[in-house]
Amino acid sequence: MTKVAFIGAGSMAEALISGMIENQLMSGNDIWVTNKCNHEKLENMKAQYGVTITYELEQIFKDANVVFLAMKPKDVADALQTIKPHLQKNMLIISVLAGVSIESIEQLAEKELPIVRAMPNTSATIGKSASALSVNKHVSIEQMKLVQQMFETVGLASVVREEQLDAVTGLSGSGPAYIYYLAEAMEKSAEEIGLEKEMAKRFIIQTLLGAAEMLEKSPKESHQLRKEVTSPGGTTEAGLKVLDAHAVQQAFIECIKEATAQSKRLGNHFSNSRKA
Numbered sequence: 001m002t003k004v005a006f007i008g009a010g011s012m013a014e015a016l017i018s019g020m021i022e023n024q025l026m027s028g029n030d031i032w033v034t035n036k037c038n039h040e041k042l043e044n045m046k047a048q049y050g051v052t053i054t055y056e057l058e059q060i061f062k063d064a065n066v067v068f069l070a071m072k073p074k075d076v077a078d079a080l081q082t083i084k085p086h087l088q089k090n091m092l093i094i095s096v097l098a099g100v101s102i103e104s105i106e107q108l109a110e111k112e113l114p115i116v117r118a119m120p121n122t123s124a125t126i127g128k129s130a131s132a133l134s135v136n137k138h139v140s141i142e143q144m145k146l147v148q149q150m151f152e153t154v155g156l157a158s159v160v161r162e163e164q165l166d167a168v169t170g171l172s173g174s175g176p177a178y179i180y181y182l183a184e185a186m187e188k189s190a191e192e193i194g195l196e197k198e199m200a201k202r203f204i205i206q207t208l209l210g211a212a213e214m215l216e217k218s219p220k221e222s223h224q225l226r227k228e229v230t231s232p233g234g235t236t237e238a239g240l241k242v243l244d245a246h247a248v249q250q251a252f253i254e255c256i257k258e259a260t261a262q263s264k265r266l267g268n269h270f271s272n273s274r275k276a
């Protein structure tokens with residue numbers, strides 16, 4: 001049996017727990033969860049997923065095979081300071097923290113541990129995450145199999161070079177938020193052009209799902225698929241002219257580059273503050 005401990009019980013931890021349970025990789029009995037102080041949140045997770053919740057570190061780490069680090073980057077130094085006496089050589093550490101390098105975690109833990117740095121996204125909740133994984137040399141073949149299995153259960157999982165993880169964070173870690181941002185704009189416009197909210201929502205969702213599936217299944221590139229919707233002198237052309245006038249495509253490119261840069265900054269800030 002695998003015992004999985006989550007240190008941090010926020011959005012990303014919940015997405016992974018929900019996805020792993022929903023897709024029957026494990027049950028709530030296998031999962032232990034703690035956070036900093038939000039007891040109500042832990043109680044909610046216990047009620048919803050049947051996980052064990054505790055602030056007793058002895059309990060959470062006893063016989064744990066896998067330890068997820070799922071706090072914000074700014075909190076990982078304090079968290080590791082507290083948990084490090086409980087970390088054992090055979091425990092696989094999986095960090096989902098944006099920006100924070102494997103080396104930084106090794107230094108904070110002050111012992112040689114198998115460490116995976118992962119960048120999933122919140123679509124793990126429904127088994128649709130895009131997760132990138134990097135590992136250190138202490139991760140065994142068996143542990144790697146387990147990691148692959150866990151992240152494949154919650155979506156697509158690929159091993160990447162660690163230096164690629166900031167870009168993955170900017171692209172697909174943050175990515176769901178960009179799509180929700182577009183959905184928000186579509187919902188707001190629907191209201192203004194006189195469509196009922198519920199009906200418009202169904203049309204928006206189906207349009208996003210349909211376009212995503214076309215991107216997946218059609219052999220055509222995205223720009224070709226866009227062209228096929230855009231009749232000369234038609235409605236799409238008129239709409240897209242407005243987006244071009246506002247340089248929206250360029251803005252999205254800059255958005256992803258900035259998110260990537262922020263991931264690097266989070267990591268640098270973190271390692272510099274350790275050196276200071």
Ligand SMILES: NC(=O)C1=CN([C@@H]2O[C@H](COP(=O)(O)OP(=O)(O)OC[C@H]3O[C@@H](n4cnc5c(N)ncnc54)[C@H](OP(=O)(O)O)[C@@H]3O)[C@@H](O)[C@H]2O)C=CC1
Nearest residue numbers: 008009010011012035036037038071072073075079097098
């Ligand atoms: N949200 C997302 O879409 C994604 C997030 N990530 C990464 O996941 C990590 C968590 O993000 P997210 O879930 O959004 O953050 P949240 O703010 O939702 O959750 C953070 C959790 O960490 C807990 N925590 C803080 N300090 C400690 C501590 N010392 N010991 C134990 N638990 C602690 C908090 O507890 P309390 O509530 O009690 O303060 C809270 O449960 C981040 O590092 C982020 O970069 C990665 C991919 C996507």
Ligand SMILES: O=C(O)[C@@H]1CCC=N1
Nearest residue numbers: 097098169173174175
């Ligand atoms: O916004 C963040 O920092 C985290 C990392 C990727 C998605 N959410």
